[in-house]
Amino acid sequence: MGTTTSGRAAPLAPEDRREALTRVFIALAREHGRVPTTSEIARAAGVAEGTIFRVFPSKDALQSAAVESAFCPAPARRDFLAIDRSQPMRERLVDFATTLQQRVRDVLDLMRALGLSQPPPLERHSACLGAGKHLRSEPAESCEPLHHDHFEDVLDLVDPDDVTVTPHQLLHRIRLLSFSGSHPGISHGELLTPEEVVDTVLYGVASGRARKANDPHHA
Template identity: 30%
Template structure:
């Protein structure tokens, strides 16, 4: 047997390349944190660094930086991620744990939306110019969809509630809005303590 026949060249498997849509979504996901930190003045070089791609890759996925920013805004304001989280909650949760989990989703979604609007409207140039394409849906549409999703998440516990799941979802949404600002009050900063407050009320003992 010759020495050459003993030579082994390992086969290096290549990662499956992303589809164009997968690449777009990956760039959008990497853009959001940078957009929230730096505002619309971010450069495509910063975005490329965050996404781990060459700057030219961005312009193969989006015609302009403003197209990318608007796509990122659309994605951030979409209720789809929050709805998926609500739908994926464990089915064996107690009512208290379910209320806390719903609050976690609502608080995170509200905080992200508030941060995005604060970044855009607080920017030096007033944010990106109007987009020539179809405008995003009204923010109230997303809010109503999330309220419906929260109500559906509470529906299995209907027999344990004094009000309808839809009404309970609205109350939790109002509390989530307050909690999304962050407070120095432990009862409002911890979802489980807030859930206990919702379920037991603010009265001391059995009033």
């Protein structure tokens, strides 16, 4: 954010200041693994501590806004749509898995920092502050949690003639493996790379010889 010659942040509209402070809160929480103090937030944002309470009634209100912003999936959806469709299918899907895994890691890091046992419920009317100004005019459902019913806009990542399941089913399997392969507790520390996730779903792990030996239709 811009600063004045005094080192303080340049004046912002209240809505923009709220967004800037939520971003600082999230960054500090992830960096330090705990809830930041208001003095830490103010120092990192380049504002006086009292500025926080001119746009938020309390620190709890700032934390609630930051959590709502951090867990909003709209930025991930934007990244899905930005994937280069001219790439081969495997590379498109690796980009898809990379975005999914980054979101899982970001969410888990913030949950640990804030002491949350599960993601908070997102309201359909969420403002999605962390998604950027250009998303404020999007439909309210853009802030609903990611699940396989929300992949209609990215089904073109899959070449349907090259797989034996529907594009919907393929993306759903990549989503499931991306989550479990990115969660330290589920994976017992043996995390999967996006390439491993995609190759496991697309090609499996059996060798060509094993596939032939176990294929009852192989002549």
